[in-house]
Amino acid sequence: MAERAIEAVVLDVYGTLFGFGRLAERARAIVGDLPLLDHWRTKQLEQSFLRTILGEYVDFWKVTEEALDAVCAQLELELMPEEREHLLHGWLELDPFPEVRGALELLRERGQRLAVLSNGSPAMLESLLQHAELDTLFEVVLSADAVRRYKPSPAVYALAPAALVVPPERIMFCSANGFDVAGALRFGFQVCWVNRGNTRLDALGKQPHFTVHSLLELVEYL
Template identity: 30%
Template sequence: MQTSPQAIFFDVNETLLDLQPVKESVAAALGGSKELVPLWFTTLLQYSLVSTVGGRYADFGSIATAALQMVARQQGMEFSEAAAKAAVKPVRSLPPHPEVPAALERLNAAGFLLYTLTNSAADALEDQMTHSGLKGYFAGRLSVDGVQKFKPHRDVYTWAAEQVGADPKDCLLVAAHGWDVAGAGWAGMQTAFIARPGQVTYPLADAPDHTFPDLDRLADALTMR
């Protein structure tokens, strides 16, 4: 790490919460085709960026629903918006990865101010934090709803730093996605990549300040300063 961060921002989906339940639900909706789940998630991210670049914001859940309908149509399947919404609904009630609560507790005890910074809509974020039991660990819960753009747009990270009264260089972004770490680094934040299974960093971005296999190791690094 460069300096001890004034604020630590956490991505939520996949970084803090396990996406397996929604992956299973989406696969079931697509006729049991687990191999189509990455295509759905990639399509979701693609069209969140289309929304951002085009200046036509829609919340992440709506884009997730539309992306699922698109993937289904590509496979010759058709189902309603209501059916697609039902398939992605488990994203609101995901469990935390096993080490997450204890790691956040350790960071709180060490005096760090923790915040979420997620592409999830604000109402979905509240459901996620309540269901996962993580709400109490965070000094604030930020959603891109507040800036009407999606990560990794630079404006999201500068906006987040402004919300907590800090300079981006004094903030740490913790994420399990290479695109998120890249965006935060380009915006001037310190970065920590959580190497969840299957996740890699972007070769054309600066290397993260640190890479950890999980949040336990992040907590070790920060609390042993």
């Protein structure tokens, strides 16, 4: 069981609720075996971190566009405008991991309040959740856009207790991303690392309260 009674479960989106398989297929169809998506995702995160440090905010859609253009330049890859648009649009049509819907429904049935907290822009999150038909499962969808900074800035995590009116120590925050786990722990959430890839956690030596490989395991803990 959790260390203290959990009143709400707050979840990251990219890599946690949604995988990148469909987007990887789009990339392969256009560029073959070039590691475009891996570099794109890395550059997307790098630029979000850098913009937060420098105080030069643009929304996550713009970050995603800029990251794609930067990686294409590095790889000396020229995309047709329609190819570029097709890749970008893929961020709005990612597939949720297979157990996600069932796990969220079980959590709701057990009285847990559910929320999303993501770096994604409001428009990106709305489109993605509606496309996956998951939007009705969440009480609130929180975007880093509200504070014009990106995770792991504490200002982003502070959105959740403020919106839910629940203290951080009674919120279970779930993420598959090491930087997110580290930021959430520092903020004071109870934290569940969703280890989707059976990898080692890179969270500055910090350890989550729980580690699961599927959100269904989290249901058992709570």
